[in-house]
Amino acid sequence: MSGASDGLIACLLLAGITGLLVVVTRDPCRQVYALAGNGLVLGLLFLALEAPDVALSEIAVGTAVTPFLFLATLAAIATDRAQR
C-alpha cells in the first residue's frame, strides 16, 4: 500500500462499515438512509483517490437521487396499501 494516506484508509474502512450496515439493515426505509450514507462515504473515498468528477456524480446520484427514488417507491407502496 504505497502512497495510501490515513484519510484514504479511514475512507476505505468507512466504506466497508457503511456497506455492511446497508446489508444488515432489515427495514427498507432505514436501509435507504444507510444506502445514502454509503453513497456519501463512497463519494469521499473517490475524492481521497483524486477523482473529484466521479465523487461529484457519486454524491449526487448515490446520496440524493437514488435514495429519493427508493423513498418515493416505498411511499407509493404504502399509500397504495392504505387504500385497499
Added chain:
Amino acid sequence: MTPRSRLVLLALAALILVPAIVRIALVLPGFGAPTALYGQTVNALLPDLRHVTNMVAAVNFDVRGIDTLGEEFMLLCAVTGATVLLRGARGERGNLRAGHISGRPVLARADATTLVCRIAASVTMLFGISVALHGMTTPGGGFQGGVIAASGLLLLYLGEGYAVWRALMRGPILALLEGGGALLFVLCAAGPLVAGRPALENVLPLGDLKDLYSGGLMVGVNAAVALAVAGGFGLLLLEFMEETRVPADDPAPEEAEP
C-alpha cells in the same frame, strides 16, 4: 435449498475462486501506481491536440465521443421506458394533492426549512450549471453538472412540499430538455459527416487552453449531455413523485382483453 446445502455450495465456490483471486491480487500493480499507458498518453498528448485541461472530458466527448453518444441514448431509452411504464399504469392527468395514509399526522413545514431549502436549492442548481459550464477546464462536466442541477430539484421539494413543487415542475419542458440534449449530441456527431469528415470530428476552432471556450466541438457535446442529463433525471424524479399523489378521477384505461 437448505442452509446446509447453501454452505456446501459456498465452500465449493470458495475453494475454486479464492486461489484465483489471491493469485490475481498478488500480481496487480501497487495501489495508486500510475501505470496505465493510455492515461499517460492522454495526459501527454491531449492538452496540445484539443486545448483542454480536463482529460476525462476530452476522452469522453472527443476521443471516444461515439461511446458517449451510445451511453447518452441508453439514458434516453431508460428514462423513456420508465416514464412510459409509470404513465401507462397511472394515466396522464396530474393532481396537485399528495397521497396520505390515514391516521398519520401531517406536520407543517417550518419557515426556516423553506428558507434554507430555497437558498440551498438555488446554490445547488447554480453550482450544477457552473460545473457543467467549466467541463473543459475543471473536473466535472455535462453529466455531473446535470445530475447536481437535478438534485437541486429535490431540495426544492423538501422546502416547498408536493403541491408547489408539482406546480413548478413542467413535464413537457423536462422532456424537451432531455430530447433536445440528445438531438444536439446527434447534430454535433452528424455535422462533420455532412462536410464529408468522420463523425464527431472536431471541426470548430479549438479555442485557448484553460479558457471557458476551449475544446471546440466538445463544448457543444458537453452542453448536450448537461441538458439531456438534467432533463432526464428531472423527468425521472417527477414520474416517481407522481406515483405518490392522490389518484386522479380518471383511472388508467384497462388493457383490452385479447
